[in-house]
Amino acid sequence: MDLYFLGTGAGVPAKSRNVTSIALQLLKERRAVWLFDCGEATQHQILHTPIKPRKIEKIFITHLHGDHIFGLPGLLGSRSFQGGETPLTIYGPPGMKDFIEASLRLSCTHLKYKITIHEIREEGVIFEDDTFFVSVKRLQHGIPCFGFRIVEKDLPGTLLxxxxxxxxxxxxxxxxxxxxxxxxxxxxxxxxxxxxxLGAPKKGRIVTILGDTKYCEASIELAKEADLLIHEATFAKGENDLAYNYYHSTTVQAALVAKKANAKKLYLTHISSRYQSEQDEQMLLKEARETFLETYLAHDFMNVQIERDKGKTEEHL
Incomplete structure (x- = not known):
């Protein structure tokens, strides 16, 4: 299990950060990729990674703001052009179905594969099979927005x-x-x-990926004991009022969620384009680490591997 940050910026693309998208690779676990959000030019970002669009099995959309969905029609079309024929399931807030169907119809895009769209209307488990389950809670944003908790089920122990x-x-x-x-x-x-x-069962891994949100209890509940938490940090420590008014979080608020949830690692993403210099980034990281030491600042194309045995994460650029 590993993930790629395909876009780590907020609102609009910047020179060093595209808008939001995260790919969770489950190649060993289920020979598939799960995509979380699909901001503009996500398919361009994928070209710089080993990810194959035809391997994308599920897409989870946190909310319908443009910087999280404008890349979706293009990706769906390209997946078809590039030989993707396996079914694809998309989860998202109410309105997701209208957006996708209208985009494909008006652009005369015909897909060679079946898509199933599940609009999330209630909190709870939205997917479960023998290996994983995914649960959601509503976050505090300007429009309906969800956070996702991805739980790998425990594996049987080694045969003695x-x-x-x-x-x-x-x-x-x-x-x-x-x-x-x-x-x-x-x-x-x-x-x-x-x-x-049989030896002791191998504990499954937990990854929490949150959409845009103010600091809230739902974030803490979704992130409880997570091996890896991905939380937005649109603003710096001193911008509490700005974060509150725009339904976003600061670096310190994200770190506080990780601390209260007893998460193992925190990765900050959805960084405002106002913070572009290396000095700015070091400031954001320092602020968060004062509250939660195991904090890392995500960058486009960063790859994070999540090991099963120890819940250990290793990052690569």
Missing amino acids: VDKLMQNGIPPGPIYKELKKGHTIRLDDGRMLNGKDF
């Missing part, structure tokens, strides 16, 4: 081969059944419970 050998059970098809936790009867009459021969 040495213990099986000590019990006189040689390798064979029976190992596969025991690995699944099944109870098996041996030829000699013994009953083996697979759970007795």
